[in-house]
Amino acid sequence: MTTRMLGAPITRREDPRLLAGQGRYVDDIGAGALEVAFVRSPHAHARIVDIDVTDALDVQGLVAIYTHEDLPGRVGEPLPLLIPHPALTHGRTPCALAKDEVNHVGEPIVMVVATSRYLAEDACDRIRVSFDFDPPVVGIENARDGAQLVHDDVPGNVAAHLVQEVGDAAAAIDAAPNVVELDLDIERSASMPMEGKGVWARWDSDDRSLRVYTSTQASTSVRAAVAAKLGLEADRVEVVAPDVGGGFGVKIVHPWPEEILIPWAALTLGQPVKWTEDRREHFVSSAHERGQLHKVRAGFDDDGRLLGLDVTFWHDNGAYTPYGIIVPIITSTQLLGPYKPGAYRVEFFSLYTNTVPVTPYRGAGRPQGCFTMERTMDAIAQHLGLDRTVVRERNFIQPAEMPFDHGLTFQDGRPLIYDSGDYPASLEKLKKLVGWDEFEQYRTAARAEGRRVGIGLACYVEGTGVGPYEGGFVKVETDGGVVVATGLTTQGQGHQTAFAQVVADELGVPIDKVTVTTGDTRRFKYAVGTFASRAAVMSGNAIAVAARQVREKALRVAGEALEADPRDLEIVDGVVQVKGAPGSSVPLATVAVLSNPLRYAFDEETQRATQFASPADPDRPPVAEGDSPGLEGTGYYSPPRSTFANGMHAVIVETDPDTAEITVLRYCVVHDCGTLINPRIVEGQIHGGVAQGVGGALYERMVYDDAGQLLNASFMDFLMPYSTEVPAVETDHLETPSPLNPLGIKGAGEAGVIPGSAALASAIEDAEGFRITRMPISPSELHHLRVQHELASSAEKGLEA
Amino acid sequence: MKPSPFTYHRPGTTEAAVGLLTELGTDAKVLAGGQSLVPLLNMRLAAPPHLVDINQLQELNYVRATGTSPDGAGPAVVVGAAARHADVERDPAAHQALPLLRRALRHVAHPTIRNRGTTVGSIVHADPAGEMTAVLALLDGSVELRSANGSRRVGAADFFVGPLESAAEPGELAVSATFPVPPGQTGTAWLEVARRHGDYAVCGVGALVTVDADHRVVGARAAYISVDTTPVVLDLLDAVGTGPADTADWSAAGRLAASTLRPDADIHATAEYRRHLAAVLTGRALTAAALDARGRGVNHHTGETEETA
Numbered sequence A: 001m002t003t004r005m006l007g008a009p010i011t012r013r014e015d016p017r018l019l020a021g022q023g024r025y026v027d028d029i030g031a032g033a034l035e036v037a038f039v040r041s042p043h044a045h046a047r048i049v050d051i052d053v054t055d056a057l058d059v060q061g062l063v064a065i066y067t068h069e070d071l072p073g074r075v076g077e078p079l080p081l082l083i084p085h086p087a088l089t090h091g092r093t094p095c096a097l098a099k100d101e102v103n104h105v106g107e108p109i110v111m112v113v114a115t116s117r118y119l120a121e122d123a124c125d126r127i128r129v130s131f132d133f134d135p136p137v138v139g140i141e142n143a144r145d146g147a148q149l150v151h152d153d154v155p156g157n158v159a160a161h162l163v164q165e166v167g168d169a170a171a172a173i174d175a176a177p178n179v180v181e182l183d184l185d186i187e188r189s190a191s192m193p194m195e196g197k198g199v200w201a202r203w204d205s206d207d208r209s210l211r212v213y214t215s216t217q218a219s220t221s222v223r224a225a226v227a228a229k230l231g232l233e234a235d236r237v238e239v240v241a242p243d244v245g246g247g248f249g250v251k252i253v254h255p256w257p258e259e260i261l262i263p264w265a266a267l268t269l270g271q272p273v274k275w276t277e278d279r280r281e282h283f284v285s286s287a288h289e290r291g292q293l294h295k296v297r298a299g300f301d302d303d304g305r306l307l308g309l310d311v312t313f314w315h316d317n318g319a320y321t322p323y324g325i326i327v328p329i330i331t332s333t334q335l336l337g338p339y340k341p342g343a344y345r346v347e348f349f350s351l352y353t354n355t356v357p358v359t360p361y362r363g364a365g366r367p368q369g370c371f372t373m374e375r376t377m378d379a380i381a382q383h384l385g386l387d388r389t390v391v392r393e394r395n396f397i398q399p400a401e402m403p404f405d406h407g408l409t410f411q412d413g414r415p416l417i418y419d420s421g422d423y424p425a426s427l428e429k430l431k432k433l434v435g436w437d438e439f440e441q442y443r444t445a446a447r448a449e450g451r452r453v454g455i456g457l458a459c460y461v462e463g464t465g466v467g468p469y470e471g472g473f474v475k476v477e478t479d480g481g482v483v484v485a486t487g488l489t490t491q492g493q494g495h496q497t498a499f500a501q502v503v504a505d506e507l508g509v510p511i512d513k514v515t516v517t518t519g520d521t522r523r524f525k526y527a528v529g530t531f532a533s534r535a536a537v538m539s540g541n542a543i544a545v546a547a548r549q550v551r552e553k554a555l556r557v558a559g560e561a562l563e564a565d566p567r568d569l570e571i572v573d574g575v576v577q578v579k580g581a582p583g584s585s586v587p588l589a590t591v592a593v594l595s596n597p598l599r600y601a602f603d604e605e606t607q608r609a610t611q612f613a614s615p616a617d618p619d620r621p622p623v624a625e626g627d628s629p630g631l632e633g634t635g636y637y638s639p640p641r642s643t644f645a646n647g648m649h650a651v652i653v654e655t656d657p658d659t660a661e662i663t664v665l666r667y668c669v670v671h672d673c674g675t676l677i678n679p680r681i682v683e684g685q686i687h688g689g690v691a692q693g694v695g696g697a698l699y700e701r702m703v704y705d706d707a708g709q710l711l712n713a714s715f716m717d718f719l720m721p722y723s724t725e726v727p728a729v730e731t732d733h734l735e736t737p738s739p740l741n742p743l744g745i746k747g748a749g750e751a752g753v754i755p756g757s758a759a760l761a762s763a764i765e766d767a768e769g770f771r772i773t774r775m776p777i778s779p780s781e782l783h784h785l786r787v788q789h790e791l792a793s794s795a796e797k798g799l800e801a
Numbered sequence B: 001m002k003p004s005p006f007t008y009h010r011p012g013t014t015e016a017a018v019g020l021l022t023e024l025g026t027d028a029k030v031l032a033g034g035q036s037l038v039p040l041l042n043m044r045l046a047a048p049p050h051l052v053d054i055n056q057l058q059e060l061n062y063v064r065a066t067g068t069s070p071d072g073a074g075p076a077v078v079v080g081a082a083a084r085h086a087d088v089e090r091d092p093a094a095h096q097a098l099p100l101l102r103r104a105l106r107h108v109a110h111p112t113i114r115n116r117g118t119t120v121g122s123i124v125h126a127d128p129a130g131e132m133t134a135v136l137a138l139l140d141g142s143v144e145l146r147s148a149n150g151s152r153r154v155g156a157a158d159f160f161v162g163p164l165e166s167a168a169e170p171g172e173l174a175v176s177a178t179f180p181v182p183p184g185q186t187g188t189a190w191l192e193v194a195r196r197h198g199d200y201a202v203c204g205v206g207a208l209v210t211v212d213a214d215h216r217v218v219g220a221r222a223a224y225i226s227v228d229t230t231p232v233v234l235d236l237l238d239a240v241g242t243g244p245a246d247t248a249d250w251s252a253a254g255r256l257a258a259s260t261l262r263p264d265a266d267i268h269a270t271a272e273y274r275r276h277l278a279a280v281l282t283g284r285a286l287t288a289a290a291l292d293a294r295g296r297g298v299n300h301h302t303g304e305t306e307e308t309a
């Protein structure tokens, strides 16, 4: 038997190329293309009065200047609202170039095409846009207050309002012996991929086809959008995601204005055109996420068991809703984590502000939900004087209760039913890993040295692998190479490795024979995209389905050649052989030749195959009915609903008693994403997620001033953690296979980021002894809380005295 | 993020560079390591029509520990305008003469940036968060400025005029910075709190403590970054008193510093937190400098004292 690849921690096959600088990102492609720069709004809320381009016209190298009124037909119409929802009563999307008004700093107003980006920016500098100003709405409180409106026709700035309720939460809480109430606040951050967006397009007037390279998480849908907007047949449009330098959610939004404008300009000008987003543009014109305020009421019994949970939250969706209300829907359903809430009511308002639009960023509403639920668990523990792990254990859904139906509707419109998971076992592993029960000893020892330490934990459940489907194509070439394609894209997840592992096992070929292509509409036309921790679940299974078809056909064709029953055959190391009689065999390469009755002997393999060719039956067509030439298969996987992964993080922090600096001493992760295709890749995903979780908890925020200017739109002031700020991550796995799919896998892409703010808040609270309700937290803020806490406790002492 | 058009000059001699600068006046900017200037150009926050690149000027590429400083005073470390932060940081003689240089430089950005950025450039750039501005000020150093009309030397007290504003005039090239070695038995320390490793400090303190033969304190000074529009130097001897260094009340110096300094808030820290940090770091830095003065250092992560070579 060949060594099993599924589950093997092999190193990523794509890394040598990427690490050696041989990656091909959009900006590496298409030298000599015309280049684009945009005049973007410097104001958060204004009406455009006049655009004067006169001074720009004599910039050398200028090719074209476009404003909204130049955009024909559908190109100038508002961009699509990708995911409508009945509760989204007031969805709004922008036009590709601003029409009459701007609603956030960074909104594109004028597109300049020139022979280089430098010259395009020179021209932008000389274009004067005059505005009439409207008062900007910044911050959730101002949006909620509704005194100023972002969109005149959206009363109260409310884009969406949604309530879900199971049982009578208010009554359950009122009847409960104990109640806690919390106000919890999470600020904005953003995906911040290393590579920003980028689009290159070329119209081939001879072939009458358009080729587009874009740094996207959804090339097939970009293709459909471009075709529709430009009035082309989809078959004349090819969209390719080349190497993509990270996405984390922001590139699942499509089409971005530039994904329509650049192809349109290429078509209009008849020349290749390219735009590469720079970091400043990315900060103000791509998407942000996370900003939410939550109000929690929880009723519980004297053992800490939840009886009723009532959560209202306000979600800042920025200026537009291109991606619908996926983020708050996820918060509202996924905040339940591994717990049974008793009666549950959740209500949210999705509010407009004059800031960059909000769309999913890795975790997509879950970090906020996890923060809300886990802060509540800690508050219950504190209220009752119980250990925080005990309260959690008592509220867990038990393995015997799986599948567990929450009675709610999830992001995919399907019922929220957990398929599997063993939460008590996960917690047991975590406690052991971090040394939960020994921590008090450590705290005492640290205290004796004048050090202040704290421990915290957070648990989550993540719905992964949402549908509707993904497809896979597998083909054995006549040289024995195996070509695999799937439509979804890759932006660092290691699909070249993981999908090849699946195929190597299913087909019985060495992994180095397998090549995987992703995100290229020329290779696979139907796909949804890489987001929602779905690629391994969806394409992994689809590719397995396709590989099984190929295997079946290979055995059939080989059976004919070897005059054996296909059921007696196996494929080992790329050779089909009779089980127990390896002498009787035929290489897969030869089988590939035999599967195609057209046998021009271009290569040795084909020449050799003739010895196996059985004499043709003159009465039967060479390709039998229902059969097709070639050794290939296409399969789809479409699950009834999401599969639910889970994990738990524990963290030990030290807070400097004087400077209030916060240091993460240990970061422990227990993770269950079902069957592991490649544990090393999963660990890498966890490490990256933890880095972003730590970033969101301790460093990153979008600092808007009252005028709607983003004050920290650079890597100097937007503090993504460096490797020096990210702790070493200690991991342990649990594998509870999903019963929903053939491979038993659950998604792992987003998991690492979800509990960061919750676990760190828990640990800092434990170190400091006062409640933490807002994240992220900086040393300056921690210091401020200490001062306030001291004032409050001395006032209390004064009262007592 | 592409710069506006400019004309690029790369003179081969200091004389030619100075001649160009004087001729072009306000139309030209010196390009040294480019670590501060290039981002400003790319964001079009600066758009000088001419850049004069001084990276070819080998005669300015030096770090010298000398017995007598160029102005005729005592021993000093003199750094030429083409010397990188990394050159100064790694120079053994400079470290021997003035360990504070390396201690402070380790907090200047990251190794990759220190490999390009120049120490003189960071002084001329006069960022109130730049470590080397405060080191120059603490040591009472000076900068030599040269134009086609001649040379002049400006002491640190007059050199830092405002945020990103130094006494170097258009047409002038800063050819070197002189860091005098303080007289007597002294110890130094550099401490700062930054949001991330290598970031500009939220508050940074350089301390200089001088003791006499009986280890009694005879001098206590500290210099601060990120608390004002220029580096600030405070003489803290009065707060500490002239008692034995081992029992000195360094935290009193911290309280004095906190009540004297007037920091501003920004998006990373409140003014109050900065003042608080100034007090804490002053106490810690003076303690460390006093230990250094007697040949012992304190490791702030372990709290243990260790020998400093």
Ligand SMILES: Cc1cc2nc3c(=O)[nH]c(=O)nc-3n(C[C@H](O)[C@H](O)[C@H](O)COP(=O)(O)OP(=O)(O)OC[C@H]3O[C@@H](n4cnc5c(N)ncnc54)[C@H](O)[C@@H]3O)c2cc1C
Residues within 6 Å of the ligand: B029, B030, B031, B032, B033, B034, B035, B036, B037, B038, B054, B081, B107, B108, B109, B110, B113, B116, B117, B118, B119, B120, B121, B122, B123, B124, B125, B127, B129, B130, B131, B132, B168, B172, B173, B174, B175, B198, B199, B200, B201
């Ligand atoms: C990510 C990052 C982090 C950083 N963190 C820090 C930090 O923590 N602390 C810190 O101190 N610095 C920091 N820096 C700045 C770095 O130290 C710079 O190198 C330094 O400020 C400027 O030196 P330079 O040689 O790069 O000067 P340049 O960028 O070339 O020039 C800066 C300015 O000084 C002028 N200039 C330079 N040399 C001369 C001269 N000889 N005569 C006249 N004018 C001159 C230039 O015209 C320009 O106006 C950081 C930089 C980056 C990119």
